Amino acid sequence: MNVKDFYFDLPEELIAQDPLEDRSSSRLLVLDKHTGEVEHKVFRDILSYLKKGDCLVINDTKVIPARLFGTKTDTEAKIEVLLLKRKEKDIWEVLVKPGKKARPGAEISFGGGLLKGKIIDVVDEGNRLIQFSYEGIFEEILDQLGQMPLPPYITHQLQDKNRYQTVYAKHDGSAAAPTAGLHFTKELLQQIKEKGVEIAHVTLHVGLGTFRPVKVENVLDHHMHSEFYMVEESEAEKINSAKKQGGRVICVGTTSCRTLESAAGEDGVLKPGSGWTDIFIYPGYKFKILDALITNFHLPESTLVMLVSALAGRDYVLSAYEKAIQEKYRFFSFGDAMFIQ
Known part of the structure; x- marks a missing residue:
C-alpha cells in the first residue's frame, strides 16, 4: 500500500483559518459507506441521522496551552x-x-x-x-x-482560546484538539440525549503526531506515535449495552475511534481501563466495535485519511473528498464535518 494512494490536491484557500461563530452551523457531508452515496447538510442536521438506542462516543480530553x-x-x-x-x-x-x-x-x-x-x-x-x-x-x-498549540497550517491568531476546545472538554492533557467535537454545542448535545441516544465519554490525550506526515513510501512501514487513553467502567457499560441491544456505536472523531478499537477485545466487547495506544488503522482493518464516524476532512496522505478509508473504502472517501472540494467545503481543524454511516 503506497502513501501516494491517499493523495488528493487541496486548494490552499479551502484550509479553514478561523472557527465559525456558531459551532453547529458548519457544513456536513454524509457518506454512505456501503454505496458511496453523498448528501450535503448542515452539522446540526446530524440529529436526524442519529436514532434512539445509538451510542455517541465523545473524547473529553482538554487541550492545554502547551x-x-x-x-x-x-x-x-x-x-x-x-x-x-x-x-x-x-x-x-x-x-x-x-x-x-x-x-x-x-x-x-x-x-x-x-x-x-x-x-x-x-x-x-x-x-x-x-x-x-x-x-x-x-x-x-x-x-x-501558555498559548494554544494550533496546527501548523493555521496561520491566523486565535481570538478566543475556548474555540479550540470542545464544549465537553474535561481532562487536561492534549497538545491538539479532537476537532470533530468542535461542532457540538451544549444545546445540540441535549437534543441528542432527548432523542434517546446514549452519550458515552472516553479520554484520549491527542499528541502532535496527529499532524506528522507519513514519510515512508510503503504505508505499512509507518510508525505511529503513542497516546494515553482512559475508559471508565460506567462508559464501557453504556457502549457495550448499546451494541448488545442492536444500537450503533458512533464515534465523534478519530481519537474516540482509536480509543475504542484499542480497548475492545476481538469479541467486540469494550474493556474499561487505561494505557498507551499506537494503533494504526488503514484499509484492510476490521473494526471491532465502531459502526459509524463523525470526523473532519483530513490532510492528504495522512494516517487519518487512511483510517476513514479503512471504514468507508479508499475510492468512496477520495470521491467524497473530491465532491467536498468542488463544493468548497472548509478543511482541517476549523473546517466542516463528515458523517460516515
Missing part, C-alpha cells in the same frame, strides 16, 4: 517550547525550536522567571526532556503564560 515562549538564561536567545507528554510531575517531553540552543544543561526562563526549565535529556526524534521549577500551581502558571 506553547511556551522563553529565553535562554545565559544568552537571552529566544526559544519556543511545545509540551507533548508529562513524564513525571515536573518533567515533560517537549519539542524545542531552535533545537541547537537546547542541549542538555541549557536553562530557559519563561514569563520573566515565573517558570523556569532545564533541559535534562534528548530523546526520540530530537525531542527534549525538560524539568520545570516554579512557585505555586503549574497548571495556573501554564494558563497564564
Whole structure:
C-alpha cells in the first residue's frame, strides 16, 4: 500500500483559518459507506441521522496551552517550547525550536522567571526532556503564560482560546484538539440525549503526531506515535449495552475511534481501563466495535485519511473528498464535518 494512494490536491484557500461563530452551523457531508452515496447538510442536521438506542462516543480530553515562549538564561536567545507528554510531575517531553540552543544543561526562563526549565535529556526524534521549577500551581502558571498549540497550517491568531476546545472538554492533557467535537454545542448535545441516544465519554490525550506526515513510501512501514487513553467502567457499560441491544456505536472523531478499537477485545466487547495506544488503522482493518464516524476532512496522505478509508473504502472517501472540494467545503481543524454511516 503506497502513501501516494491517499493523495488528493487541496486548494490552499479551502484550509479553514478561523472557527465559525456558531459551532453547529458548519457544513456536513454524509457518506454512505456501503454505496458511496453523498448528501450535503448542515452539522446540526446530524440529529436526524442519529436514532434512539445509538451510542455517541465523545473524547473529553482538554487541550492545554502547551506553547511556551522563553529565553535562554545565559544568552537571552529566544526559544519556543511545545509540551507533548508529562513524564513525571515536573518533567515533560517537549519539542524545542531552535533545537541547537537546547542541549542538555541549557536553562530557559519563561514569563520573566515565573517558570523556569532545564533541559535534562534528548530523546526520540530530537525531542527534549525538560524539568520545570516554579512557585505555586503549574497548571495556573501554564494558563497564564501558555498559548494554544494550533496546527501548523493555521496561520491566523486565535481570538478566543475556548474555540479550540470542545464544549465537553474535561481532562487536561492534549497538545491538539479532537476537532470533530468542535461542532457540538451544549444545546445540540441535549437534543441528542432527548432523542434517546446514549452519550458515552472516553479520554484520549491527542499528541502532535496527529499532524506528522507519513514519510515512508510503503504505508505499512509507518510508525505511529503513542497516546494515553482512559475508559471508565460506567462508559464501557453504556457502549457495550448499546451494541448488545442492536444500537450503533458512533464515534465523534478519530481519537474516540482509536480509543475504542484499542480497548475492545476481538469479541467486540469494550474493556474499561487505561494505557498507551499506537494503533494504526488503514484499509484492510476490521473494526471491532465502531459502526459509524463523525470526523473532519483530513490532510492528504495522512494516517487519518487512511483510517476513514479503512471504514468507508479508499475510492468512496477520495470521491467524497473530491465532491467536498468542488463544493468548497472548509478543511482541517476549523473546517466542516463528515458523517460516515
